[in-house]
Amino acid sequence: xxxxxxxxxxxxxxxxxxxxxxTAYVLDPSGEGMENLNAEFVRHAPLGSGDEVMVLRMVxxxxxxxxxxxxxxxxxxxxxxxxxxxxxxxxxxxxxxxKEIHAQQVAxxxxxxxxxxx
Numbered sequence: 001x002x003x004x005x006x007x008x009x010x011x012x013x014x015x016x017x018x019x020x021x022x023t024a025y026v027l028d029p030s031g032e033g034m035e036n037l038n039a040e041f042v043r044h045a046p047l048g049s050g051d052e053v054m055v056l057r058m059v060x061x062x063x064x065x066x067x068x069x070x071x072x073x074x075x076x077x078x079x080x081x082x083x084x085x086x087x088x089x090x091x092x093x094x095x096x097x098x099k100e101i102h103a104q105q106v107a108x109x110x111x112x113x114x115x116x117x118x
Contacts, residue, residue, distance in 0.1 A: 002022055002105055003021070003023075004022060004023045004024075004058070004105065005023075005024050005025070006024075006025045006026075006027075006055060006062070007024060007025065007026045007027060008059075008068075008070050008074075009070075011026055011036050011037075012036060013036050014038045015037050015038060015042075016037050016041050016042030016088055016090070017038040017040075017041055019038075019041050019042050019088075020041075020090050020092055021090060022090070023087060023088070023089055023102065023105065024087075024088040024089075025047070025051065025054070025055045025058070025085050025086070025087055025088075026085065026086050026087075026088055027084055028084060028086050029084040033086075037088065040091075041090055041091060042089060042090050043088070043089060043091055044087065045086065046083075046086065046087070047082065047086070048087075050102075051085075051087050052082055053110060055082065055085055056075075056078065056082070057109075057110060059074050059075060060075065061113060061116075063075060064117075
């Protein structure tokens with residue numbers, strides 16, 4: 001699939017097992033959560049500039065709909081806290097032109113989120 005998810009809590013053992021598409025943005029301030037990834041299925045990387053925009057919009061949307069204290073604390077110190085996120089993607093995307101597909105996903109979802117708040 002081409003879904004996106006943001007995880008603001010810890011990830012458990014074997015995270016990403018069976019993941020065949022999409023992107024997970026994981027808040028992992030200690031870096032220990034990446035040890036729980038299923039390396040056979042997924043890999044992780046720092047956020048790129050397009051990812052930062054997407055994660056910021058997703059966190060803002062989450063605060064808007066839920067009033068989440070955790071998400072609001074991220075927004076309050078965004079420049080420092082954005083560095084705590086990791087992008088997790090399936091290894092199957094390594095076979096494809098990942099950058100082009102991901103850029104298209106980010107553009108589509110950014111447009112949809114912007115339209116929702118217009």
